[in-house]
Amino acid sequence: MSQGLDGPRPEARETPEGRRSPQGIRLDPKNGAEHEPRRTVISALVQHEPGVLSKVSGLVSRRQFNIESLTVGSTTNPETARITLVIEESTPGIRQVETQLEKLLPVISVRELNNDAVRRELVVLKVHGEKPDEVHAITEMYGGTILDAGPRTISVEITGDEQKIDDAIDAFAQFDIREIARTGQTALARGEEWTTHAEEERYERTTTVPNE
Amino acid sequence: MSDHVSTVHTDEQTTTTTTTSSTAPADAESEGDSDAPTVTNGAEAVVAALRNAGVEHLFGVQGGAIMPVYDALYAERGLTHVTMAHEQGAAHAADAYGQLTGEPGVCMATSGPGATNLTTGLADADMDSDPVIALTGQVPTGLVGHDAFQETDTVGVTRPVTKSNYFADDSETVGDVVGEAYALAREGRPGPTLVDLPKDVTNGETDSVPGDPTLPEYHDIPQTAEGSAVEEAARALSGATRPLILSGGGVVKGNASEELREFALEHRIPVVTTMPGIGSFPEDHELALEWAGMHGTGYANMAISHCDCLLAIGTRFDDRLTGGIETFAPEAEIIHVDIDPSEISKNVHADYPLVGDAARVIEQLQAAMGEEPSAHQWREQCQTWKEAYPMTYATPEDEPLKPQFVVEAMDELTPDDAIVTTGVGQHQMWAAQYWTYTRPNAWISSHGLGTMGYGLPAAIGAKVAAPDRDVVCFDGDGSLLMTIEELSVAVREGLDITVIVLNNEAIGMVRQWQDAFFGQRRMASEYPWGPDFATLAEAFGAKGFTVREYENVPDTLEAAREYDGPSVVDAFIDPEENVYPMVSSGGNNAEFALSEDQL
Ligand SMILES: Cc1ncc(C[n+]2csc(CCOP(=O)(O)OP(=O)(O)O)c2C)c(N)n1
Numbered sequence: 162m163s164q165g166l167d168g169p170r171p172e173a174r175e176t177p178e179g180r181r182s183p184q185g186i187r188l189d190p191k192n193g194a195e196h197e198p199r200r201t202v203i204s205a206l207v208q209h210e211p212g213v214l215s216k217v218s219g220l221v222s223r224r225q226f227n228i229e230s231l232t233v234g235s236t237t238n239p240e241t242a243r244i245t246l247v248i249e250e251s252t253p254g255i256r257q258v259e260t261q262l263e264k265l266l267p268v269i270s271v272r273e274l275n276n277d278a279v280r281r282e283l284v285v286l287k288v289h290g291e292k293p294d295e296v297h298a299i300t301e302m303y304g305g306t307i308l309d310a311g312p313r314t315i316s317v318e319i320t321g322d323e324q325k326i327d328d329a330i331d332a333f334a335q336f337d338i339r340e341i342a343r344t345g346q347t348a349l350a351r352g353e354e355w356t357t358h359a360e361e362e363r364y365e366r367t368t369t370v371p372n373e
Numbered sequence: 374m375s376d377h378v379s380t381v382h383t384d385e386q387t388t389t390t391t392t393t394s395s396t397a398p399a400d401a402e403s404e405g406d407s408d409a410p411t412v413t414n415g416a417e418a419v420v421a422a423l424r425n426a427g428v429e430h431l432f433g434v435q436g437g438a439i440m441p442v443y444d445a446l447y448a449e450r451g452l453t454h455v456t457m458a459h460e461q462g463a464a465h466a467a468d469a470y471g472q473l474t475g476e477p478g479v480c481m482a483t484s485g486p487g488a489t490n491l492t493t494g495l496a497d498a499d500m501d502s503d504p505v506i507a508l509t510g511q512v513p514t515g516l517v518g519h520d521a522f523q524e525t526d527t528v529g530v531t532r533p534v535t536k537s538n539y540f541a542d543d544s545e546t547v548g549d550v551v552g553e554a555y556a557l558a559r560e561g562r563p564g565p566t567l568v569d570l571p572k573d574v575t576n577g578e579t580d581s582v583p584g585d586p587t588l589p590e591y592h593d594i595p596q597t598a599e600g601s602a603v604e605e606a607a608r609a610l611s612g613a614t615r616p617l618i619l620s621g622g623g624v625v626k627g628n629a630s631e632e633l634r635e636f637a638l639e640h641r642i643p644v645v646t647t648m649p650g651i652g653s654f655p656e657d658h659e660l661a662l663e664w665a666g667m668h669g670t671g672y673a674n675m676a677i678s679h680c681d682c683l684l685a686i687g688t689r690f691d692d693r694l695t696g697g698i699e700t701f702a703p704e705a706e707i708i709h710v711d712i713d714p715s716e717i718s719k720n721v722h723a724d725y726p727l728v729g730d731a732a733r734v735i736e737q738l739q740a741a742m743g744e745e746p747s748a749h750q751w752r753e754q755c756q757t758w759k760e761a762y763p764m765t766y767a768t769p770e771d772e773p774l775k776p777q778f779v780v781e782a783m784d785e786l787t788p789d790d791a792i793v794t795t796g797v798g799q800h801q802m803w804a805a806q807y808w809t810y811t812r813p814n815a816w817i818s819s820h821g822l823g824t825m826g827y828g829l830p831a832a833i834g835a836k837v838a839a840p841d842r843d844v845v846c847f848d849g850d851g852s853l854l855m856t857i858e859e860l861s862v863a864v865r866e867g868l869d870i871t872v873i874v875l876n877n878e879a880i881g882m883v884r885q886w887q888d889a890f891f892g893q894r895r896m897a898s899e900y901p902w903g904p905d906f907a908t909l910a911e912a913f914g915a916k917g918f919t920v921r922e923y924e925n926v927p928d929t930l931e932a933a934r935e936y937d938g939p940s941v942v943d944a945f946i947d948p949e950e951n952v953y954p955m956v957s958s959g960g961n962n963a964e965f966a967l968s969e970d971q972l
Contacts, residue, residue, distance in 0.1 A: 165968025166953045168671055168762040176963045177678055179703030185690075185721035187703065212540070216532065223533055253718050260715035266537045266557075269591045359591070 184253055196251030200229065202274045202348045203258055206357045208267040209235065209242040216265050217244055226250065226258050230282075230345025238363070241269065243356075245347045270359030272350075280348035284326050287316045288336035296336055303329045314339060322346075410582055415541075416445035416575035418548030419508065419568075422583040424451055426555045428479055430470060430837055431455065432463040434490075436483020437523060438510025441575035443481075455837060455866060457830065458858035460487050464494020465827050465856070466834030468503045468565075469794060469817050473838040475628070477504040477558035477566075484510045485523030488569075489530065493824060495565045496534035500821025501649060502626060504563035506555050507531075513573035514542060527569045536564030544574050548583025556586035561594035562713040563626055595712065598727035598734050606684075606708040606725035607741035613682030613706075615751045616642045619665070622649025622820070623687015623711060625813040627731035630654070633686065636735050640745045643755045645673040647688050649820045652810035662755060666694040667956050668802045671762025671965055674956065676755050677702050678963035682746075684738075686710040687731050690720040691821065692959070700961035710734045762954070762967070764806060773947040774923060776800065776875040780807040782926050783845055783873060786934055791843035792817060792835045796828040796852025798882040800875035802952040804847035826855030829872060833859055836868040843934070844870045850903045851880035857909070863939035864914040871933045872941045874906050877948040885951045889972045910941035918942045 180188050184196060207213050214233055221228050229247040236243050248258055255273055262271045274280075288296060290313045300307055305319040315336075319329045323346060330341070348356075355361035412418045419442055423431070431454045435443055446454055457463040460482040467478030482491045488509040498505040512521040528540045537557055541547040547570065554566040588594075610616055624633050630653045637644050637660055644654040645665045656663050665673035677683070683705040688694070695701040701721060709716070709723035710731060717726040727734050766777045780803050784791075793808055794817045795801040801818060810816050817835055819827035832846040853874055863870055877884075884898040907917030916936045920929040920943070933940040954965040957972055966972045 164767055165951070165966075165971075166671070166762070167765065168967050171964040171966065171971055174675070174963060175679075176961070177700075177704050180699050181701060181703055181721070183698060185698045185701070185718070187705070187722065187724075212528070215529070219532055253722070256717075257715065257719060260717070264713070264715055266589055266592070 184251065196253060198227065198249050198251050198254065200247065200249045201255055202278055202280060202346065203246045203248060203255070203262070203271060204274055204348060204350075204356050205244040205246070205262055205271045206236070206269045206359050207242050207244055208269065209240055210267055213242070213267040214244075216267060217262065220261055220265060221246075224257070224261060226254070232345045232347045234347065243347075245345075247346050270357035272357045274348055274350055274356070275354075277351045278348045279351055280322055280346050281320055282323055282326050282346045283318060283320045283344045284330065284341065285316060285318050286330065286333055286341045287314050287339045288333055289313065289339060290315045292336060296333075299329075299332050303332070305329070412548070412580060412582055413578065414441070414445070414575065415544035415547045415570070415577045415579055416441035418544065418579055418581065418583055419551050419570065419575065420445045420449055420452070422548040422551035422555070422586070423479065424449070425552060425583060426586045427476065428452060431479040431481055432457050432466040432470070432834065433481030434458075434460050434463060434483070434487060436487045436510060438484035438512060438572050439481060439487070439508070439570070440510070441572060442508060442510070442570065445575075455833070455862065457833075458861050459856065460490035461493050461826065462830035462833070462856055462859040462862070464491045464505065464507065465497065465824075465830035466837070466859075467505050467507075468494060468498045468501075469831035469834035470838040471498070471504040471558075471563070472817055473792070473814055473835055475504070475559075477506040477555055477563075478834060479506050479508065481508045482510070483523065484512055484527065485525045488525055488527040492531055492534060493822075495531055495567065497819050497822040497824045497827065498565040499534045499536065501819070502563050502622065503565070504558045505565040506551075506558045507565060507567040508551070509567060509569050510575075511540075511569045511571040514571045515573065517571065527567070531567050534565070535567050538567040538569070540569045540571075541574050542571070544577030544579040545581045547574055547579075548581065549587075552583050552586040553589055556588045557592075560588055562623070595714070595728045596730050596733050597737055598710070598729040600737075602725060602727055603734070603737045604741045606727055607738050607743065609706050609725060610640075610642075610682055610684055610708060610738070611743045611746055613680075613746045614748055615679060615681040616640075616746045616748055617676055617680035617683050617705075618642050618644040618654075619647065619677065619683055619685040619688060620644055620650045620653045621647040621686060621688025623731050624650055624653040625687075627687060627712065628813075629686070629731035629735055630813040632732045632735040632739075636739055639739070640742060641748065641752065642684070642746065643676060643752060645669070645677055647691070647694050648805060648818070650688065651805060651816040652813045655811040656809045657811055659756075660752075662759070664805065665962065666691075667696070667958075668806065668952050668954065670764060670806070671954050671967070672755065672758035674954065674962040674965050675758045675762070678961070679754075680705045682706050682708070684708045684710070686735070687712075689716050692720075695721065696956045696962045697959045700963070768923060770923065774921060774926065774944065776803045776877075776944075776946040776950055777807045778923065779873060779875060779926055779930075779944050779946065780804055780847065783871075783930050784808045786927070786930055787843045787845060791815065791845055792839060794818065794828045794831040794835055794844065794846045796848040796855075797823045797825045798849040798852060798880060799877070799885065799950075799952050800847050800849045800852070800881075803875065825849070825852040828852060829856050829863075830859045832870045832872065833863055833866075833868060836863075836870050837866075846870060846872045848872055848874050849881065850874055850876045850878060850900055850906070853906070854903065860910065860913040860915055860939060860941070868939055869937055870939050871930075872939070873930070873933075874941065874943045876903070876906070876943050876945050877950065878903060879948060881948075882952070888951075889969055906941055906943035910939075916940040919945070921945045
């Protein structure tokens with residue numbers, strides 16, 4: 162038989178009173194309480210190479226990051242691409258997304274964008290073609306474009322922020338939406354600010370050594 | 374690689390090919406006296422990259438897709454290849470080798486099953502941040518994606534269990550890719566990397582000689598922490614009345630044990646370690662409380678539960694250490710030192726994050742420390758806990774042998790610098806608890822992944838890395854069965870290692886949990902059908918021993934140790950013995966059980 166070890170039983174021990182939150186934060190008035198999740202945009206400048214998308218998406222699923230959308234596209238530099246992620250996480254969760262992304266080899270630079278970043282999403286939606294005039298009017302209202310109009314279907318493109326796209330989809334619902342395709346958000350930092358640090362560096366490098 | 378880069382290399386290829394053909398005879402003549410390396414194909418470039426990196430040993434198993442690389446090794450005198458019996462063994466051997474040398478251990482396998490067999494070992498190295506580089510053969514690039522014979526998407530399979538991996542698609546650059554993978558495995562927070570080598574790339578002609586291992590661009594490794602953050606942390610520590618140091622595996626990997634010891638001694642701060650941190654602080658020192666966590670000492674767990682400031686260095690706050698997060702060091706401000714920024718506040722919030730190299734940041738803290746914390750009472754409290762929760766066990770003559778006794782007996786017989794490796798289970802915990810570790814890199818085990826079968830191949834890797842040190846593998850009967858084929862390797866190589874099976878005729882750790890949490894329903898956990906390990910050892914050409922009685926333990930262990938070559942001691946222990954203390958999963962560290970009725 163296993164004898165076990167000697168010593169005071171658990172009930173006989175002094176146990177500390179303090180506690181941590183499920184995020185591992187000491188519950189102490191000066192620390193504040195729980196972290197609420199918030200929606201934010203993360204921009205990553207990456208090497209344009211095969212496998213980079215699967216590395217990023219693999220990381221997101223493996224770490225169970227709460228992701229709303231992910232877009233990829235080329236940049237002015239043929240060697241790099243930009244990935245824009247919209248995530249909904251608490252502040253420590255957002256830091257995790259950033260630091261874990263930064264560890265991936267093809268990822269050059271990562272930044273959480275400010276609230277004032279310029280962001281856009283595009284939706285293409287296809288509705289039944291019975292009421293072309295009304296479809297046209299709603300499209301105008303949302304500053305959209307008719308991409309294709311036939312006797313049975315009309316396809317429309319709307320661009321805007323997430324809220325506008327959601328509203329437009331609601332408005333088109335009356336025509337019976339047959340199909341829909343949304344791109345997810347893409348974004349840049351506003352004004353003179355660089356979207357990621359690497360871009361700033363890159364720009365400085367190219368401007369400081371122009372004719373060598 | 375981007376298009377841009379390959380275009381550049383294609384150009385180079387054209388130019389260099391022309392030059393070589395015109396000067397070929399001269400090259401051949403001067404080969405003997407000139408040291409300038411030359412290569413003729415991708416495989417030779419791979420080998421040249423390993424040579425540049427200073428690699429001395431490789432562990433692997435041959436196979437179709439990797440044959441060109443083996444062929445390039447054929448004439449290579451500087452590199453010793455250790456043929457293993459199974460690729461998992463190759464990965465574990467490379468892992469232990471990497472830990473002991475501080476340089477990536479190299480393992481090799483063919484495509485398909487060879488690569489998938491390696492995967493467990495890579496996942497193990499990934500969890501424990503051990504430096505390993507794997508080279509896997511792959512079907513020719515033209516066949517990739519066609520489900521060719523022995524084709525597996527190795528890069529896809531191993532992506533989540535490597536620090537980074539590469540598909541080498543160009544003979545011209547393959548050597549440099551191997552160099553980069555090598556550098557990456559070693560630098561910063563170490564980890565496994567893998568280079569997948571399609572056969573047409575290794576067979577492909579090239580004369581492009583790789584340079585020295587170079588880290589990829591954009592991956593700066595932080596060395597020192599920000600000065601103001603260090604000062605704030607030092608102030609918090611100086612002001613604490615119940616300060617504690619938690620020394621993790623990062624202290625061993627970062628060669629910071631010396632700095633840590635000086636720091637703890639100067640400021641008289643008690644030290645607990647994590648399991649991977651075992652040996653980073655000498656366990657026989659009065660400030661040592663040994664290791665904390667699920668099966669850690671009662672005093673370590675009491676100290677970690679009651680401290681008011683925890684200086685945690687090189688640890689990722691694994692759940693087996695913390696127990697339930699809500700009750701982990703619940704009153705402590707945490708100073709977290711780590712070289713990997715993504716570890717900061719991943720599991721436990723860091724009040725003072727210090728990102729940098731362990732040794733450098735300890736030096737920074739040392740310089741910033743004001744007064745020693747006034748922790749006189751706290752140190753006394755820690756001593757009181759040491760006395761209250763002794764790691765003692767009874768050895769009644771009329772009962773079967775206690776495993777703890779076997780561990781202590783071997784510790785007494787071996788020098789201080791002996792290396793212990795283990796499988797996974799109860800035996801691993803006893804080996805960690807009852808052996809006194811006084812230096813880093815004496816304890817080599819599978820922590821994060823908990824891989825049964827790690828012990829024997831790790832002992833092989835350890836002995837190859839440190840031929841002058843004693844190597845002892847404590848194994849379970851279940852764990853040893855998983856990789857016992859590697860005994861053939863130890864025999865062939867004449868490796869003087871001692872395997873001690875703490876044989877409870879069960880996969881005991883599972884049996885312990887069944888007894889405690891599953892109403893003693895011992896489903897699939899009793900192994901009375903196990904082989905006679907002593908006879909089996911002899912069949913492999915090793916020396917076999919069996920021991921059942923206390924009085925025979927010291928002599929048997931001594932005989933096994935004395936034997937010049939691999940030996941296996943099958944020690945039949947009390948099959949009902951359990952591991953204590955024990956914090957139940959997700960439980961409160963301060964409520965560790967000392968026996969089953971307390972769980
Ligand atoms: C590869 C693998 N399979 C299963 C497990 C689950 N497991 C953890 S401990 C353990 C028992 C190990 O038995 P043994 O090696 O005989 O050691 P003991 O606990 O008896 O000392 C098992 C099955 C594991 N850790 N690794």
